[in-house]
Amino acid sequence: MGKRLTKRSEDYSKWYNELVVEANLAENSGVRGCMVIKPYGYAIWEKMQAELDSEFKETGHENAYFPLFIPKSYLSKEASHVAGFAKECAVVTHYRLKNAEDGSGIIVDPDAKLEEELIVRPTSETIIWDTFRRWIQSYRDLPLLINQWANVVRWEMRTRLFLRTAEFLWQEGHTAHATEPEAIEEAEKIMHLYANFAEDHMAMPVIRGIKTESERFAGAIETYCIEALMQDGKALQAGTSHFLGQNFAKAFDVKFATKEGKQEYVWATSWGASTRLMGALIMTHSDDNGLVLPPKLAPIQVVIVPIYKGIEQLEVIADKIDPLVKELRKKGISVKFDDRDTHKPGFKFNEYELKGVPVRLAVGQRDLENGTYEVARRDTLTKEVVPMDEVVAKIEFLLEDIQKNIFKKALDYRDTHITEVNSYDEFKVQLEEKGGFISAHWDGSLETENKIKDETKATIRCVPFEGEKQSGQCMVTGKPSQARVLFAKAY
Amino acid sequence: MGKRLTKRSEDYSKWYNELVVEANLAENSGVRGCMVIKPYGYAIWEKMQAELDSEFKETGHENAYFPLFIPKSYLSKEASHVAGFAKECAVVTHYRLKNAEDGSGIIVDPDAKLEEELIVRPTSETIIWDTFRRWIQSYRDLPLLINQWANVVRWEMRTRLFLRTAEFLWQEGHTAHATEPEAIEEAEKIMHLYANFAEDHMAMPVIRGIKTESERFAGAIETYCIEALMQDGKALQAGTSHFLGQNFAKAFDVKFATKEGKQEYVWATSWGASTRLMGALIMTHSDDNGLVLPPKLAPIQVVIVPIYKGIEQLEVIADKIDPLVKELRKKGISVKFDDRDTHKPGFKFNEYELKGVPVRLAVGQRDLENGTYEVARRDTLTKEVVPMDEVVAKIEFLLEDIQKNIFKKALDYRDTHITEVNSYDEFKVQLEEKGGFISAHWDGSLETENKIKDETKATIRCVPFEGEKQSGQCMVTGKPSQARVLFAKAY
Numbered sequence: 001m002g003k004r005l006t007k008r009s010e011d012y013s014k015w016y017n018e019l020v021v022e023a024n025l026a027e028n029s030g031v032r033g034c035m036v037i038k039p040y041g042y043a044i045w046e047k048m049q050a051e052l053d054s055e056f057k058e059t060g061h062e063n064a065y066f067p068l069f070i071p072k073s074y075l076s077k078e079a080s081h082v083a084g085f086a087k088e089c090a091v092v093t094h095y096r097l098k099n100a101e102d103g104s105g106i107i108v109d110p111d112a113k114l115e116e117e118l119i120v121r122p123t124s125e126t127i128i129w130d131t132f133r134r135w136i137q138s139y140r141d142l143p144l145l146i147n148q149w150a151n152v153v154r155w156e157m158r159t160r161l162f163l164r165t166a167e168f169l170w171q172e173g174h175t176a177h178a179t180e181p182e183a184i185e186e187a188e189k190i191m192h193l194y195a196n197f198a199e200d201h202m203a204m205p206v207i208r209g210i211k212t213e214s215e216r217f218a219g220a221i222e223t224y225c226i227e228a229l230m231q232d233g234k235a236l237q238a239g240t241s242h243f244l245g246q247n248f249a250k251a252f253d254v255k256f257a258t259k260e261g262k263q264e265y266v267w268a269t270s271w272g273a274s275t276r277l278m279g280a281l282i283m284t285h286s287d288d289n290g291l292v293l294p295p296k297l298a299p300i301q302v303v304i305v306p307i308y309k310g311i312e313q314l315e316v317i318a319d320k321i322d323p324l325v326k327e328l329r330k331k332g333i334s335v336k337f338d339d340r341d342t343h344k345p346g347f348k349f350n351e352y353e354l355k356g357v358p359v360r361l362a363v364g365q366r367d368l369e370n371g372t373y374e375v376a377r378r379d380t381l382t383k384e385v386v387p388m389d390e391v392v393a394k395i396e397f398l399l400e401d402i403q404k405n406i407f408k409k410a411l412d413y414r415d416t417h418i419t420e421v422n423s424y425d426e427f428k429v430q431l432e433e434k435g436g437f438i439s440a441h442w443d444g445s446l447e448t449e450n451k452i453k454d455e456t457k458a459t460i461r462c463v464p465f466e467g468e469k470q471s472g473q474c475m476v477t478g479k480p481s482q483a484r485v486l487f488a489k490a491y
Numbered sequence: 492m493g494k495r496l497t498k499r500s501e502d503y504s505k506w507y508n509e510l511v512v513e514a515n516l517a518e519n520s521g522v523r524g525c526m527v528i529k530p531y532g533y534a535i536w537e538k539m540q541a542e543l544d545s546e547f548k549e550t551g552h553e554n555a556y557f558p559l560f561i562p563k564s565y566l567s568k569e570a571s572h573v574a575g576f577a578k579e580c581a582v583v584t585h586y587r588l589k590n591a592e593d594g595s596g597i598i599v600d601p602d603a604k605l606e607e608e609l610i611v612r613p614t615s616e617t618i619i620w621d622t623f624r625r626w627i628q629s630y631r632d633l634p635l636l637i638n639q640w641a642n643v644v645r646w647e648m649r650t651r652l653f654l655r656t657a658e659f660l661w662q663e664g665h666t667a668h669a670t671e672p673e674a675i676e677e678a679e680k681i682m683h684l685y686a687n688f689a690e691d692h693m694a695m696p697v698i699r700g701i702k703t704e705s706e707r708f709a710g711a712i713e714t715y716c717i718e719a720l721m722q723d724g725k726a727l728q729a730g731t732s733h734f735l736g737q738n739f740a741k742a743f744d745v746k747f748a749t750k751e752g753k754q755e756y757v758w759a760t761s762w763g764a765s766t767r768l769m770g771a772l773i774m775t776h777s778d779d780n781g782l783v784l785p786p787k788l789a790p791i792q793v794v795i796v797p798i799y800k801g802i803e804q805l806e807v808i809a810d811k812i813d814p815l816v817k818e819l820r821k822k823g824i825s826v827k828f829d830d831r832d833t834h835k836p837g838f839k840f841n842e843y844e845l846k847g848v849p850v851r852l853a854v855g856q857r858d859l860e861n862g863t864y865e866v867a868r869r870d871t872l873t874k875e876v877v878p879m880d881e882v883v884a885k886i887e888f889l890l891e892d893i894q895k896n897i898f899k900k901a902l903d904y905r906d907t908h909i910t911e912v913n914s915y916d917e918f919k920v921q922l923e924e925k926g927g928f929i930s931a932h933w934d935g936s937l938e939t940e941n942k943i944k945d946e947t948k949a950t951i952r953c954v955p956f957e958g959e960k961q962s963g964q965c966m967v968t969g970k971p972s973q974a975r976v977l978f979a980k981a982y
Contacts, residue, residue, distance in 0.1 A: 027622075027625070029557070029558045029618065029621075029622065030562060030565070030618070030621050031558045031560045031561070031562060031609065031618070034558035034559070034560060035558070036555065036556070036557050036558065036622050037555055037556040038555055039553035039554065039555045039637065042553075042554050042555050042556055043553070043554070046554065062530035062533075062534070063530065063533050063534070063537065064527065064528055064529055064530045064533050065527070065528040065533055065660065066520070066527050067520045067522045067525035067526070067527065067658060068525070068611070068642055068644065068658050069522045069525060069581070069658070070522070071521060071522060072588070072597060072599075074521070075588075075597065076596055076597045082588075082597060086587070086588035086589065086597055087587055087588070087589075088586070088587065089586070089587065089588060090560070090583045090585075090586055090609070091583060091584065091585040091586065091587075091588065091599050092581045092582060092583050092584075092611065093582065093583075093584045093585065093599065094581075094582040094584065095579070095580070095581055095582065095646040096577070096578055096579065096580065096582075096646065097563070097566075097573075097577035097578070097580060097582065097610070098577065098578075105564075105567055106563060106566065106567045106573060106577055108563075108582050108584065108608055117599055118522065118581070119588070120559070120583065120611070127520065127521070127522070130520075130521050131518075131520065131521075131527050134518070140833055146530065150642075151559055151641075151642065153559065155586040155587065167558055167559050167560070169556065342631055
C-alpha cells in the first residue's frame with residue numbers, strides 16, 4: 001500500500017501486473033506458470049461462477065465431474081485435437097517417490113512407471129466422450145447437457161497472471177444432440193449467454209463472432225467467440241463455444257438409436273470460460289488509482305470508514321452505523337464497516353480505491369452533528385454529502401448507476417475503436433496509431449491471414465455474428481470478400 | 492432400472508457398489524482409480540459444498556486457490572509429511588508429447604523433461620506454507636484463515652467409488668495463528684463444525700475424537716476426527732482437523748513480528764472433508780430399495796408423478812399441479828413434476844425410490860375428483876391420502892420429520908453398536924459377532940495397537956473427545972490406561 005501504481009499511459013503491461021498483485025487478486029507461485037489466486041481475487045471469481053452456474057442451470061445444464069487425468073491414447077483419438085494439445089501438456093509418468101539409496105533425498109521410483117502415461121487435462125473432450133459412450137444409447141438420452149467446473153493445465157511458455165497461466169480454472173460445457181441444427185443452436189445459445197454475462201455482469205461490451213479456420217478450437221467445425229477490447233487497444237477473447245459436428249462421436253463411437261430405430265452418431269458442442277475473464281474484467285475498467293469493479297461482481301459493494309479520535313467517538317459512530325449496515329445487508333448489499341484501529345482513514349481510502357470498492361461512505365464527528373454521510377463513488381472518484389435518511393436510496397442508485405456508467409464508458413471506448421479501412425496501408429497505420437478493432441475485407445485464405453499476422457501481428461479476431469454482411473475486395477490481394485472481418489492485436 | 496439391488500444382508504459391499512451406479516451417483520472411468528461423478532451425485536455434493544462453504548465463511552474463513560502441482564523439493568521439507576505422502580503420488584516428469592519418428596503414434600518428448608519433477612498435490616500444506624511465508628510478516632496478518640476447494644490425487648492401489656479414489660474432491664482449510672492455544676482452538680472448532688454438519692445436514696451421528704499417534708496426519712501434532720458408523724458395523728472417518736504446531740512454519744520459515752517486535756514462528760492447523768462424505772451419506776441411510784437422502788441434501792425434495800391416460804387427463808393434472816409447484820418453490824422446496832410420457836408411473840416410483848427422493852406425490856383422476864393427493868415418504872416407505880388444501884403443510888412437516896427420523900434411526904443403530912468390553916477375548920467375540928465400535932482400555936503403546944490390528948483388523952478410531960475419562964487396565968497387556976478408546980474395523 002501507499003506505493004503508487006505505474007500509470008497506464010507509461011506502461012500498460014506493468015500497470016496490469018502491479019495492479020493484480022497490489023490489489024491482492026493473485027500472485028505468482030513457486031511453480032512455474034502457476035498462480036495463487038488470493039482471497040480477494042477468488043471472491044470475484046466466485047461471484048462470476050455463481051452467476052454463470054445459475055445461468056447454465058436455468059438453460060437445462062447439469063454439473064458433473066470427470067477425471068483430471070487423460071490416458072495418452074484417448075488424446076490421440078481425434079486427429080486435429082491431439083495436434084492442437086500435445087505440444088503443451090503436463091505428463092504423469094510415475095506414481096511413487098522413494099528415498100534415494102545414496103541418501104541424497106527423495107527421487108522418483110523407477111519401478112513405479114505407468115504402463116500408459118497420463119496427461120493432465122488441457123480440456124476434457126476426450127475423457128468426457130469416452131464417458132458419453134456409456135451414457136447415450138437412445139434418442140431418449142438426448143440432449144445431454146453437461147457442465148464441469150475444473151482446473152486444467154496447458155504448458156504455456158510465457159505466462160501472465162490470469163491472462164495466460166499453465167494451470168487455470170474454468171468451466172467446460174459438453175453437450176450431445178440428436179441433430180446438427182440442435183447442436184448449432186446450442187453452440188450459438190452459449191455464445192449469447194457468455195455475451196450477456198459479459199455485458200450485464202462484467203459491464204464489458206463484447207463482439208459476438210465466428211473464428212476463422214486457423215483460430216478454431218482443435219477438433220471443431222465452427223468456433224463462436226466473444227471478443228472484448230482492452231484499454232490499450234488490444235483485443236481479448238473472453239469465451240468460446242464450439243460446434244464439434246460428429247468428430248468426437250466418431251472418434252469415441254458414440255451412437256444413439258433414433259425414434260425410427262436407426263443407429264446414428266450424435267452431434268456435439270463444447271464451450272468454456274476461464275479465470276482469464278478476471279484479466280478481462282481488470283483491464284476493461286480499472287484506472288491509475290487501481291481496480292474499478294462493476295457492483296454486480298464486487299465482493300464488497302459498500303465500505304464504511306469511520307473518522308474518529310479515541311474509542312468513545314468510534315463507539316458513537318458504530319452505534320449509528322449498525323442499523324444502516326443491517327438495512328443494507330437485508331437488501332442483499334454487501335457492506336464492510338472497517339473499524340480497524342491499526343490504520344488511518346486516508347490509508348483505508350487508498351486501499352478501497354485500489355481494491356475497486358464501488359461505494360465508500362465516510363462518517364465523522366461533524367457528519368453525526370449534521371446528520372450526513374460523505375458518499376464517494378469509485379468510477380468517477382466524485383464525492384458528495386448525503387443526508388442520513390437518504391443514504392440507502394443513494395447507495396441503491398449508485399450501485400445501479402456505476403454498473404451502467406462503466407459499461408457505457410467501456411462501450412464508448414470500444415465503439416470509437418472499431419475502424420473501417422479499405423487498404424492495407426491504411427490498415428497498418430490505424431493498427432499502429434489507433435489500435436483497437438480494424439474492420440476490413442479479407443479474401444478468406446489462410447495465406448493472406450498469415451501474411452497479415454506476420455507483417456503486423458494482427459490476427460482476425462472474428463467474423464462478426466451480427467449486422468449486415470457487406471461484400472467487397474480483400475485489402476491485401478484485391479480478391480472478392482463476402483464480409484468485413486475484425487482484425488486486432490490480441491492478448 | 493427395474494433391476495433389483497443385491498440385498499445388504501447378502502453382500503453389503505456389492506449392494507453399495509450397485510447402488511452408487513444404479514442411482515446415477517458415480518461410476519468408474521477409463522482412468523485407473525479415478526471416478527466420474529454423475530450429475531445426480533454431483534448435485535448432492537454441491538449441496539454439501541454450499542452448506543460447508545457458508546459455515547466456513549461465517550466463521551471468518553476465506554477461499555483462495557493454490558497450484559495443482561508441488562515441486563518435489565517442497566514435499567521433502569517437512570520430514571514426516573514426505574514420509575506419509577511420497578508413496579502414493581502422481582509425478583509429472585515431462586511437459587510435451589510429440590509424434591513418434593516411426594509413425595507409431597504419440598510419445599512423450601524426451602527433450603521436454605522437467606528439471607525438477609512436479610507432484611500432483613495429495614494435500615497442499617507445502618505449497619500453501621511456501622505462500623504463507625510471503626503473506627505473513629506481522630501479528631496484524633494473523634490469524635490467516637484460508638480454505639480451498641480442490642481436487643487432490645493419492646495413488647491408491649485398491650479403490651472404491653467415493654470411499655477411496657485416486658483423485659477426489661475436497662476442501663482443505665489452512666490457518667496460521669499467533670499462539671498455540673489459538674491454533675488448538677481453531678482445530679477443535681473445525682472438528683465441531685464438521686460434526687454439526689454431519690449431524691444436522693447429513694443426519695449422520697458422529698463421534699468426535701482424537702487420533703492415536705499412528706493414525707495421525709503426516710506432519711501433525713494432534714489430529715481431531717469425526718467417526719461415523721455404517722450399517723455393516725464398520726466405522727468411517729468423515730473429516731479430520733489437524734493441529735500442526737510449528738512444524739510447517741519451521742519447515743517453510745514462516746515467522747511473524749509480535750506486538751513486542753519479536754520474531755516468532757506461527758502456529759498452524761489444516762483440516763479437510765472430501766467426496767468420501769458421499770460414501771458415508773449413502774451407507775448411513777440407504778436400504779435395499781435404494782438411496783435414502785436427508786431432505787436437507789436432496790437435490791429433488793419432492794417429486795410429483797401424474798397418473799393419467801391420454802394427453803387430456805395429463806393437462807388437467809398439470810393445471811392442478813402448477814400452483815402447487817409454484818407455492819412449494821416459493822418456500823424454497825425443490826420440486827420435480829415428472830410428466831415424461833416415455834415411462835409408466837410404476838417405473839417412475841421405482842426410480843425415485845432408488846434415487847432417494849424424500850417425498851413423492853402421486854395424483855390421478857380419482858385424486859382430482861376427491862381433492863386429494865397420495866403422499867409417500869421414502870424413509871418409512873409409507874403412504875397416505877392427504878386433502879389438497881393440507882398438502883403443503885404435510886410436505887413441510889414430512890421434510891422436517893424425515894430429516895429427524897433418519898438421524899434418530901442412525902443414532903439408535905450407532906448407540907446400540909458401542910460395546911464396552913474388558914477383556915481381549917470378549918473384544919474379539921464382539922468385534923466379529925456384533926461389529927460396531929468397541930470401547931476398551933489400551934495401554935497407549937504402538938506395539939499393542941499394532942498387535943490388535945494385526946490379529947483382528949480393528950484399529951483405534953479415536954480417543955473420544957467428550958465424556959468422562961475413566962481409567963483402567965489395558966485389555967491386552969493389563970498395563971494402566973488413562974481412558975477407554977474406540978476400536979472398530981474401518982473403511
